[in-house]
Amino acid sequence: MGKPDAEGHGPADGLPGLPPEWGRVVVPDDASALAAEAAQIRRELRRAGGDRRALGLPLLVLLVAVLTTLAGLVVVTWPRANRSTDRPTPAPHTPPATLTGRALPALDLVGADDAPVPLRGLLPAMIILLDGCPCPDRVTDALAAAPAGVAVVTVTGGRTVPTGPTTQRPVHALADPAGGLRSFLGQPARPGTATALLVDRAGTVTRVFPDLGTVESYRHDLSALAS
Template sequence: MGKPDAEGPGPADGLPGLPPAWGRVVIPDDASALAAEAAQIRRELRRATGLPGGHRALGLPLLVLLVVVLTTLTGLLVATWPRASRSTDRPAPAPYSPPATLTGRALPALDLVDASQAPVPLRGLLPAMIILLDGCPCPERVADALAAAPAGVSVVTVTGGRTVPAGPTNQRHARALADPAGGLRSFLGQPARPGTATALLVDRTGKVTRVLPDLGPVETYRTDLTALAP
């Protein structure tokens, strides 16, 4: 059995802290009288917290969470896809130009190798037009340089690695050498470019008088080549 709480006064008597809608509060003498209400509360908690018997109560929130995650991932994919496509549209690299300080500098004392792998001091062939063929064999350009070179001026072709290609069968041919260590290309400061031959004009004192990043028609360098004559 129970008795009214707080010495008998009910909501109508103004019991502080309890809303009037609760009606009269009765505190039982035996706590076991609340067993039925406690069991009901435990069942409600199991359904709300996902304990056995409450899986269906969590089904809808999980479905909503899954939809939100998929929607977010789809939005991110749509937002980043065009950006990735635009990043591939990069401007073409600027054409190579040798360092401005290279002209007038002294050619380093490099030892290259010939077809027999014997060392050949490059400075011992000056004055010379040195053509780097590691980006392009360019036989026509080499033939033009040979035809335009004055007497006493060497035309030297340089390839990478240790393989020295065979020279032409005509009477005058270029001195073919290889640069296994890549010292000459390192002196230029730029890598080889496919389809392009690079040339240096070096006078008899070892000074670089001109650099031709892309060896073109002989008319573009004939005057400088003629000026190398001893």
């Protein structure tokens, strides 16, 4: 063990004066004598570190819970585009912009006697497609407005040719089983809608009506076919 000083409070060499309340301090000559105290100190340090880790785990769980809750609130309250459940209104079918001014194809349709009828042989004409709607009132109005020399032709799908309206002027009722005229228009038949086109005597399409309206919407163009 180390040598105490003259008062018996510790080695006389290399140590400053120590507070008297510390009591007697003995410095051993062999450091191994302090092994037990060192082990105790290491245990205390490990215990303190373990307490910090034990406290850190609940804090980490609390932090994750708070962040999860905030993320959920952001998702619920964030404004989103197109939240409306209303379905967009489909755009009406319209023929290609280049259809007016094009030549009517040489189509052979089917007459009431199941014989082929060249469509271009009936020109000039107002041709009304009735595969989406019988629309007898539209046909009657066209017959009344058509000038002399301009035919009114009705076209249906399949091979059945329906009887036209009873008027003083006959209508040319034809069927288009191959769908050639509808294919030329480039638009499908729509329920409740009659489609019409005006074709002059040279076979050129002068106007197309995807949804044939009242006679006032085409009277002038129809009269122009007679010139």
